[in-house]
Amino acid sequence: MSAQVDQIEDNKIYADGLQYITDELGKLDLLIKRRIIEFRADFENNNYDFSSQHMFISNEEIDSLFQEFNIKDDTQKILDEIDQEIIVKQEKITQALLNSEAQGIELPMLRLIRLFNLSDFEVLVLIICLAPELRRKYDRVYAYLQDDITRKRASIDLVLNLLCRSEIEKWRLQNLFTANAILIQVGLLHLIEDPHSPSGCSNLGRFLKLDAGILSYLLGHNSLDSRLQNIAYLKFPSEASSHVYLDEKLSQTVSELIDWRFSTESIPANNLVLHFHGPSGVGKKELALMQCERLQCNLLCFDALRLVGSESENEEILRLAFRESMLIQAPLYIEGMDTLFNDDNRGLFYTRLIIKLVEEYGWLTFLSGEKSWQSQFAFEHGIFRSIALPMQDFSLRKQAWIKSLETNGEEIDNDMAIQLASQFQLTPGQIHTAAEAINFERGMKSLSADESRADLVEACRNQSNQQLNNLAVKVDAVYNWDDLILPERNHDLLKQICDQVRQQYKVFNLWGFDKKLSYGKGLSTLFTGPPGTGKTMAAQVLANEIQLDLYKIDLSTVVSKYVGETEKNLSKIFKEAESSNAILFFDEADALFGKRTEVNDAHDRYANIEVSYLLQKMEEYNGIVILASNFRVNMDDAFVRRIRFIIDFPFPDEASRLQIWKIHFPEQAPVAADIDYGLLAKQFTIPGGNIKNVILNAAFQAAKYDTPIAMEHILNGTKHEYEKIGKLWSDGSVSRTSVSQVAR
Numbered sequence: 001m002s003a004q005v006d007q008i009e010d011n012k013i014y015a016d017g018l019q020y021i022t023d024e025l026g027k028l029d030l031l032i033k034r035r036i037i038e039f040r041a042d043f044e045n046n047n048y049d050f051s052s053q054h055m056f057i058s059n060e061e062i063d064s065l066f067q068e069f070n071i072k073d074d075t076q077k078i079l080d081e082i083d084q085e086i087i088v089k090q091e092k093i094t095q096a097l098l099n100s101e102a103q104g105i106e107l108p109m110l111r112l113i114r115l116f117n118l119s120d121f122e123v124l125v126l127i128i129c130l131a132p133e134l135r136r137k138y139d140r141v142y143a144y145l146q147d148d149i150t151r152k153r154a155s156i157d158l159v160l161n162l163l164c165r166s167e168i169e170k171w172r173l174q175n176l177f178t179a180n181a182i183l184i185q186v187g188l189l190h191l192i193e194d195p196h197s198p199s200g201c202s203n204l205g206r207f208l209k210l211d212a213g214i215l216s217y218l219l220g221h222n223s224l225d226s227r228l229q230n231i232a233y234l235k236f237p238s239e240a241s242s243h244v245y246l247d248e249k250l251s252q253t254v255s256e257l258i259d260w261r262f263s264t265e266s267i268p269a270n271n272l273v274l275h276f277h278g279p280s281g282v283g284k285k286e287l288a289l290m291q292c293e294r295l296q297c298n299l300l301c302f303d304a305l306r307l308v309g310s311e312s313e314n315e316e317i318l319r320l321a322f323r324e325s326m327l328i329q330a331p332l333y334i335e336g337m338d339t340l341f342n343d344d345n346r347g348l349f350y351t352r353l354i355i356k357l358v359e360e361y362g363w364l365t366f367l368s369g370e371k372s373w374q375s376q377f378a379f380e381h382g383i384f385r386s387i388a389l390p391m392q393d394f395s396l397r398k399q400a401w402i403k404s405l406e407t408n409g410e411e412i413d414n415d416m417a418i419q420l421a422s423q424f425q426l427t428p429g430q431i432h433t434a435a436e437a438i439n440f441e442r443g444m445k446s447l448s449a450d451e452s453r454a455d456l457v458e459a460c461r462n463q464s465n466q467q468l469n470n471l472a473v474k475v476d477a478v479y480n481w482d483d484l485i486l487p488e489r490n491h492d493l494l495k496q497i498c499d500q501v502r503q504q505y506k507v508f509n510l511w512g513f514d515k516k517l518s519y520g521k522g523l524s525t526l527f528t529g530p531p532g533t534g535k536t537m538a539a540q541v542l543a544n545e546i547q548l549d550l551y552k553i554d555l556s557t558v559v560s561k562y563v564g565e566t567e568k569n570l571s572k573i574f575k576e577a578e579s580s581n582a583i584l585f586f587d588e589a590d591a592l593f594g595k596r597t598e599v600n601d602a603h604d605r606y607a608n609i610e611v612s613y614l615l616q617k618m619e620e621y622n623g624i625v626i627l628a629s630n631f632r633v634n635m636d637d638a639f640v641r642r643i644r645f646i647i648d649f650p651f652p653d654e655a656s657r658l659q660i661w662k663i664h665f666p667e668q669a670p671v672a673a674d675i676d677y678g679l680l681a682k683q684f685t686i687p688g689g690n691i692k693n694v695i696l697n698a699a700f701q702a703a704k705y706d707t708p709i710a711m712e713h714i715l716n717g718t719k720h721e722y723e724k725i726g727k728l729w730s731d732g733s734v735s736r737t738s739v740s741q742v743a744r
Contacts, residue, residue: 012096017108017220023096024127025134027089031124031162032141034082036062038161039145041075062144108218115326116182121173124163128154129189129210130218150196157204174203186323186360188214213320217327224300225324232302232321234330235285237293244286245396245428246389251287257385258291261364271362271382273354275337277372278389279579281429284368287389288333299366300325304336311346315353322361332362337369358382391579392428394509397421400428404435416453422505423546424460424581425622434459457547464549464581471573472551475536475585477543484534484541485652485659485688493647494538497525500644501546501624522621524642526589528632529649532689535628538649539585548624549582567613574617582623589627618642652688657681660688664695665709670702672710684718686725694721 014020100107112118112126131138132153139152146158156177160170175181183189192207213225224232244251254274261272276284285301292299302321307314325332334354341347358365359381367373374386392400398421405417426434437459468474484491500523508514508521527535536552543550558569577584618625619642627643640646652660658681665671686694697720698713722729 012092012099013103014096014100014105014107016105017218020093020097020100020107020109021127021130021134021218023089023093025131027086027093028124028127028131030082030086030089032145034079034086035145035162036141037075037078037082062141108220111327112188112214112218116186116188118182121163122176122183125159125176125183125208126188126210126214126218128159128162129208130215133210133215151194151207153192153207153209155194155205155207159208160204177203177206177208187211187319213324225320227317227320228302228324231306231317232300232324234328235289235292235299235301235333237289237297237299244283244290245392245400246283246287247396250387250389251290254287254291254387255294257383258294258364261383262295271358271365271379273358273362273365273367273379273382273384275367275369275373275384275386276389277369277386279391279427280370281427281433282389282391283428284366284389285333285335286428288331288366288368292331295331295364298328298330300328300330300332302332302334304334304339307339311349318353319357319361322357322365325365326361326363331364331366333366333368335368337367337373338371341369341371341373355379355382391425393514394421394505396428397424397426397431400431401435404428404432407432407435416456418505419502420456420460422502423457423548424464425579426460426463426581430460430463434463437462461547461549461581464579468551468573468576468580468582471569471576472553472584475540475543475550475552477540477550479537479540480544481541483663484537485656485663486534486538487650487656490538490647490649493645494542497523497542497645498545522618522623522625523644524618524625525627525645525647526632526640526643527626527628527647527649529630530651530687531630532687533649533651534688535649536585536587537688538647539583539626539628542624542626543583546624549580550585551577551580551582552585552587570614570617574621577621577623580623584623584625585628586626587628588630590629590631615642651685654681657684657686657688657691660691661695664692669699670708672708674711675709675714676711680714680718686718686721686727690721690725693724694718697721 014023097107097110101110109123109126113123118126132142142154142158143149143152145161146155156174160173164170164173176183177191178184179191184191188211190209190211192209194205194207213227216223216225224234257272257274274288276287278284285299289299300321302318307317321332321334324330340350354365354367358379362382372386372388398417401417401420402414405413420431434456438456481491484494486494508517514521527538529535539550553573558566558573560566560569573584632640632646632648658677661677661680684691694714694717695709697717698709701713701716702709719729
């Protein structure tokens with residue numbers, strides 16, 4: 001019968017960690033029995049009377065908690081028997097662990113042992129600290145063995161008494177409970193001061209508390225540590241590869257690094273740290289998920305933006321995240337790295353901390369941000385690579401549009417996908433969000449095909465970078481072609497600009513011109529002409545036609561008297577404009593783009609540097625830039641060579657002025673019959689901008705008396721405009737007689 005039992009024990013397998021813990025608690029009970037015998041023997045030898053205490057735990061209570069407790073025989077004999085039982089128990093546990101491992105069953109405690117290289121002694125310490133969390137009886141027996149009803153948790157002294165056989169061994173093993181010891185350093189256990197000892201206690205009297213996250217892990221709970229709530233979350237890699245829109249060579253480079261890390265030839269200590277940087281939504285997290293899909297694991301995402309508090313608190317949270325990544329074998333992905341490096345001192349602290357944590361816990365770590373980061377420190381026990389993820393080209397944006405529209409139930413329209421991919425430089429993340437917004441709108445109301453397209457364009461504009469609002473003024477484009485009175489040649493040139501915007505994908509992508517041009521692919525236009533001739537209006541017409549936002553650059557916020565500040569301001573504008581999908585409009589541009597001069601002093605030298613810097617930024621920029629100048633002759637020749645379109649806005653002739661006078665009156669405005677548009681066009685040689693002011697002032701005069709806008713109001717408004725612009729006005733400019741005759 002005994003042989004049959006032994007055979008059953010030899011074949012025992014732990015189905016989960018709880019069965020293993022049950023056997024470990026059985027071994028702990030033997031250790032406790034052994035210590036109780038020694039404990040009672042000490043008291044009996046010293047004739048100590050328990051009943052003298054007001055509160056104590058009796059021997060009988062402890063005997064009831066531990067069955068088959070008998071110390072009537074020789075004490076040493078009993079101790080020897082218990083030692084033998086412990087040996088046999090340990091052998092059976094070891095065999096069951098081997099059987100479980102052979103069946104591919106990985107137990108939480110075994111992972112802890114391997115990850116942190118724990119000794120048998122350290123494992124027993126964890127079991128001793130785990131026991132009170134599972135069974136209340138250990139509260140009582142720990143208090144009993146420490147001769148204090150308030151000490152219900154294991155102290156360092158209690159642990160050493162349970163596991164050591166001599167005083168010298170206890171002294172030697174005390175170093176396992178210092179701050180640098182593995183159990184404390186990696187946070188498996190925490191040292192707790194005795195709250196009932198206000199004057200402090202010795203190191204032996206300090207309690208050992210099992211970390212809450214480790215407790216949950218040992219019990220097989222799959223949820224993340226509660227201390228990481230709202231900061232970290234698990235991302236599952238299902239279908240990740242279908243949402244990655246990146247250059248194949250870049251993805252292949254990352255895959256090769258990952259394969260090297262997990263190859264048999266790789267040195268295990270060489271942990272891999274990959275830093276992805278690029279625009280928000282470009283696919284950094286998706287690339288990491290694609291690698292997790294290949295490794296068949298989840299991704300632990302940590303949001304650095306949510307780190308608040310002191311650096312010491314953040315260090316604890318980061319350490320916890322790295323440890324959790326190791327325990328659940330999910331690579332750690334830290335997003336928002338730019339937040340951690342927002343100043344030199346803070347950046348230095350977090351750089352050193354991350355390197356330290358990678359050495360302690362790292363195996364595969366992803367860092368992500370928008371800015372590049374080249375660590376000035378060596379990862380002695382790891383490999384660091386910073387990888388740029390650029391904005392997707394046209395073909396990848398088109399793929400993202402087709403997939404996103406299909407996912408959100410929109411009809412697949414290849415022409416629409418081409419138009420959106422060409423018109424808006426959006427990341428796949430922004431494209432997906434725009435498609436979702438349209439899907440929501442469609443669910444709220446029934447949209448026609450044209451309305452759906454218009455809303456989709458609007459959703460794209462909403463997804464574009466709005467930071468340009470801090471550096472420029474957004475102009476509401478309200479004008480269309482009918483409002484723009486210009487010579488036919490000018491209209492043709494403006495429409496050619498629109499055509500070039502729409503055909504960019506064909507020329508650059510399908511016809512291969514993109515590979516022939518390393519710079520200068522943006523569309524730059526110069527509008528020249530006197531004030532009020534329609535340059536700003538034309539910019540609005542273009543913005544309306546190609547459905548892009550128009551931003552007017554406020555020169556007062558750009559030009560600075562301090563050396564280097566103008567370049568810095570312009571750099572910010574062009575950087576934000578890259579992802580704004582907007583038209584940049586520089587009015588009175590000759591203030592910025594003026595001719596370079598001979599260098600006679602330091603001021604001339606720095607002025608020329610500014611102009612050269614602008615030339616460089618203009619060539620690098622791939623968007624649309626409109627420069628407006630009253631005097632073309634003031635523009636630097638180098639700019640003129642690099643500008644694709646130059647359109648002169650002439651002073652309007654009489655026929656043009658006649659049209660301008662007519663179109664500036666809204667249909668719903670009350671207009672008197674005595675207004676002679678022909679006379680106004682012939683008599684007053686002013687451009688469209690001034691005509692607009694005249695009509696607006698006349699409208700307010702008429703509104704004051706609640707009468708239609710009449711010739712008298714127009715003449716008063718014209719007189720005011722003449723005075724404002726310094727032009728000579730006399731009462732004989734328009735005779736009352738001629739006005740009356742025309743009216744009749």
